[in-house]
Structure formats: C-alpha cells, structure tokens
Amino acid sequence: MTENFEGAHTPAVAFITLGCAKNEVDTAHMKTRLVQAGFTLVDDPACADAVVVNTCSFIQSATEESLEAVFDAADLPNVAAGAPLVVAGCMPARYGDDLAEELIEARAFVPCSREDDIAQVLAEALEVPLLLKSEEEAVVVEESLTNSFAYVKISDGCDRFCSYCTIPYIRGRYHSFPFKNIRAEVAAHVAAGVGEIVLIAQDTGRWGTDFEEPLSLAHLVAALAEEFSDTWFRIMYLQPEGVTDAYLDAVATHPNVCSYFDIPLQHIDATILRAMNRTGSRAEFEALIERIHARVPDATLRTTLIAGFPGETEEQFEELCDFVEEGLFDYVGVFPYSREDGTRAAELPDQVDDDEKADRAQRVRDLADTVSAPRIAARIGREMDVLVEGAEEDGQLYGRAMCQAPEVDGVTYLPSGEPGEMVRVRIVDTLLYEMEGE
Ligand code: SF4
Structure with a gap:
C-alpha cells in the first residue's frame, strides 16, 4: 500500500476497462468515488492492492474478451498472492448469480446498478475503513487529460x-x-x-x-x-x-x-x-x-x-x-x-x-x-478547423476535424500544432478515411 499525505496507508486500486466509451466513463466515475473514499489509483494492475475489471458483455464476443481479461488479471502475481479482484459492469449485470458461482477468481461483483458502491465493496474486500471526503473535496477523475x-x-x-x-x-x-x-x-x-x-x-x-x-x-x-x-x-x-x-x-x-x-x-x-x-x-x-x-x-x-x-x-x-x-x-x-x-x-x-x-x-x-x-476525397481543397490530438510513434502530428469523431472516423495529419490547440488547415490529400492538412 502507498502512503497518503496523512501518513496513513491507502490502498492502491487499478482498473482494466473493456468495451465502449460508455464503460470508460463509468470507470472514471468509479475512480472518482474511490478517490473520494481515500483510495489511491495506479495504472499498473501488477502494482495494485486491488484490481477492478470493468467488463463489457453486450454480445458474446465481448463477454469472451472480458472473461479473458479477468483470467489474465487473476494470474497477476499480486492477485494470485491475495490482492482482491473485483468484476464490475455489464458482465455481472447480465449474468448475475450464475457468474458468482462460475467465476471463483473474483472476490466481489459490482453490476452497473451498484457502481456507486464501489468504494464500500473494495473497503470490505481489503478490510480497510472508508475515508469519506466531502463533495467539495471530490476530485473528478479525468480519463482523458492527455487527450483533446x-x-x-x-x-x-x-x-x-x-x-x-x-x-x-x-x-x-x-x-x-x-x-x-x-x-x-x-x-x-x-x-x-x-x-x-x-x-x-x-x-x-x-x-x-x-x-x-x-x-x-x-x-x-x-x-x-x-x-x-x-x-x-x-x-x-x-x-x-x-x-x-x-x-x-x-x-x-x-x-x-x-x-x-x-x-x-x-x-x-x-x-x-x-x-x-x-x-x-x-x-x-x-x-x-x-x-x-x-x-x-x-x-x-x-x-x-x-x-x-x-x-x-x-x-x-x-x-x-x-x-x-x-x-x-x-x-x-x-x-x-x-x-x-x-x-x-x-x-x-x-x-x-x-x-x-x-x-x-x-x-x-x-x-x-x-x-x-x-x-x-471530395473534402480535398476545403479549409477546416482541426483539434490537435497528439503525435504518432514516428512523430507525425495528427488531429481531428468536426467531420471526424474520435476513435472511429480516422484522423487528419498535420504539419504543426500543439495538442489541444485548434489549427486551421486546407485538406490537401486523403487516403480512405484519413485526411492530410496543410
Ligand atoms: S435496445 Fe439496444 S440497440 Fe435498441 S436503442 Fe436501446 S441500446 Fe440501442
């Protein structure tokens, strides 16, 4: 466990999130609840005192992927050594008690309707008290601070x-x-x-x-x-x-x-x-x-x-x-x-x-x-605003225009700009769904 500013030990929790953007938002809300309750958050599940897998289960293939993530998490050395593994989200909501019987790797289940109780569930699993902070002290956890x-x-x-x-x-x-x-x-x-x-x-x-x-x-x-x-x-x-x-x-x-x-x-x-x-x-x-x-x-x-x-x-x-x-x-x-x-x-x-x-x-x-x-391709020659997102591994800068939704519609490659900045470009080329701005 890590030490918080009061010198007390605060359990560190890591999340693994499957599925769509709606699940990512649910994860962000659960993280906020945990921070309000005195937990800390870590990115690496292998370094956590407890691991939450927020599952997706709206179709069979998503359920299978979620199960795989749960089994992978159960194999982590810290989890195998006793760190609680909590299965949250759509899978426990869809399969209820049947899942609890089948999935013995999980310490607790938190269906969508109970996600507000995540802090209580983890406190019980970890046998620690809740350090409830006031609403004013609440930290809204931003999943996308590094994104535009x-x-x-x-x-x-x-x-x-x-x-x-x-x-x-x-x-x-x-x-x-x-x-x-x-x-x-x-x-x-x-x-x-x-x-x-x-x-x-x-x-x-x-x-x-x-x-x-x-x-x-x-x-x-x-x-x-x-x-x-x-x-x-x-x-x-x-x-x-x-x-x-x-x-x-x-x-x-x-x-x-x-x-x-x-x-x-x-x-x-x-x-x-x-x-x-x-x-x-x-x-x-x-x-x-x-x-x-x-x-x-x-x-x-x-x-x-x-x-x-x-x-x-x-x-x-x-x-x-x-x-x-x-x-x-x-x-x-x-x-x-x-x-x-x-x-x-x-x-x-x-x-x-x-x-x-x-x-x-x-x-x-x-x-x-x-x-x-x-x-x-018909957009070639048009001028549009592009919100700069970041750079690919090779350093190529990219962003998105209004006509490109995040994660599904491709991006616009850019010659310059800072992440989060809005730049005005002329579209000079396209390759299927990607555009190039100048
Ligand atoms: S029932 Fe399912 S597919 Fe139909 S509108 Fe609702 S979420 Fe969408």
Whole structure:
C-alpha cells in the first residue's frame, strides 16, 4: 500500500476497462468515488492492492474478451498472492448469480446498478475503513487529460428493447442524468483543457424526456454550447426519432456543435426493422437525411448496420447493399448479427448461418469503403478547423476535424500544432478515411 499525505496507508486500486466509451466513463466515475473514499489509483494492475475489471458483455464476443481479461488479471502475481479482484459492469449485470458461482477468481461483483458502491465493496474486500471526503473535496477523475476530447455520459439504460439487444436487461430502464451533473462534468473537462466534449448514451435523443418537467437534447446541447462557446460538442448514438427540428436548429445555430450526425439505422428493410422492434423504412430514412441536409447543409453522417439478422433474405440484404451504395453516409459501421441468449431475436426462426453473416457483414463493409473513399476525397481543397490530438510513434502530428469523431472516423495529419490547440488547415490529400492538412 502507498502512503497518503496523512501518513496513513491507502490502498492502491487499478482498473482494466473493456468495451465502449460508455464503460470508460463509468470507470472514471468509479475512480472518482474511490478517490473520494481515500483510495489511491495506479495504472499498473501488477502494482495494485486491488484490481477492478470493468467488463463489457453486450454480445458474446465481448463477454469472451472480458472473461479473458479477468483470467489474465487473476494470474497477476499480486492477485494470485491475495490482492482482491473485483468484476464490475455489464458482465455481472447480465449474468448475475450464475457468474458468482462460475467465476471463483473474483472476490466481489459490482453490476452497473451498484457502481456507486464501489468504494464500500473494495473497503470490505481489503478490510480497510472508508475515508469519506466531502463533495467539495471530490476530485473528478479525468480519463482523458492527455487527450483533446472527453466523453460525457448524459443518460443510462434504454427503453427501446430492440429484439436483438441485451442493453435494456443489463443497464435497466432509460434514465437521464440531471442537467447540473452533466454541466459540472463538462465544466471540469473544459477547465482541464479538453477541447471537445462527446455526449454519449444508449439513446442520446431521448435525454430529458423522463424528467418531471421534461427537457430535450436540443435544450441540453444549446445550453452547453452557449456556456462553453470555445469547446466543440459532438453527440453520438442519436436514434432516428431523436433528430427533431429543434435539435437540428440547435446544431445549425451553434458553430461549436459539430455538424455531425451519428444515427444508428441497423437496417432499412421495414420487415426486418419490425422484427428488430424498430421503426422506419428506407424511404423514411432517405427523407430524414434530406431533412438534415436542408437544415445543416454541411452535415457529416455516420450510421451502423446489422447484417444477417434472422430471416434476412438475399433480396433484403441486396436492398441494404443498394442503400449503402446510394452514398448517403460518410461513415458506415457494420456488424454481423450476434445471437444473444435472453433476447427475442435469438428465438426467431431462419437464423442465418455464422459464415454467411460474417460474409454479408464484410460485403457491406467493403461496399461502404468504396462509397466513403470518394466522399472523403471530395473534402480535398476545403479549409477546416482541426483539434490537435497528439503525435504518432514516428512523430507525425495528427488531429481531428468536426467531420471526424474520435476513435472511429480516422484522423487528419498535420504539419504543426500543439495538442489541444485548434489549427486551421486546407485538406490537401486523403487516403480512405484519413485526411492530410496543410
Ligand atoms: S436503442 Fe440501442 S441500446 Fe436501446 S435496445 Fe435498441 S440497440 Fe439496444
């Protein structure tokens, strides 16, 4: 254990985080709770008095990856010698008591709904008292101090119950986080020098609708963009129904809100969409995109699609390919359907063979690449602001423009600039998703 400023021994805790940005934010919140309770944090799990693995479990492959991380952590010399190993997040939320019986390597389990109790759980596991500090003394742990951007989660859970998805069972019902909490988190990141805030949730478009006095995403975005006018705001995971006129106005009238729309469609065939328990159709989505461009002419569009959903015929798949070929989106993420226990889609007839699903997903990906490349290349000659992120191993500086979301859309290579700085460049070349600025 390390020594704190009072001379007492404070246990050092390390986190291993799997999965998406939403899990990274949850890890940051758990770290904050621990710091408030007198724990210290270390990066290297091998040097920790306790190790927390924050797991992802929304599909089988993610569960397997999380299990592997837990077994690797259990093999660390300090853990093998008795340092508690705690399994947190989606995996205990999804598998509950079954997991506790199977995973004897773990000392304790902290499902998503109990992450606020992480300090108590670790204190019990380590047999140490909690040194609770006041809220004022709370340290907001910034996961991204070295980055130009930070994720801020605005809600958790989901009420949509798409038939293939485990999230509503893992994360529970939709609940928006209060405006003041989101604002405080944004303010802390901005004060730490972060240039871009990425608002995330399972369903960002629904933010505020569950309050006693309902609010909207448009309200949230406008309020944040006005108060933090030098900071970029980007909103991810906006379901099609969330693209309201008020939201489009908020994007169009605030230059620091990225004109970027991440709208998961999942499919475009109405029959498949109904089987997914989702709304929409190809015609409706085409109209939606037209509506976006009419209000935000320079909009960048991203979507995600699922290939090989149960019952997807060759004809419906070809229709999906045809839609992608239409070239309405700058970026398309494609996933093969994953059959998940406990979901309604897992029970549907006409499940598509695994090889066929993988093949269909790859075909859509290849198609998306051929469509996106010329769309990205069409940016050559345009001038845009780029937020400098850092340098690659060979020293090459890079950043991101408003049309590039962190971690998914590629980067812009730059001749000069300091991390966190905004530089104005002309795009002189592109290579598939990457751009080069001068
Ligand atoms: S909207 Fe997203 S998180 Fe919610 S059920 Fe559908 S796929 Fe899952």
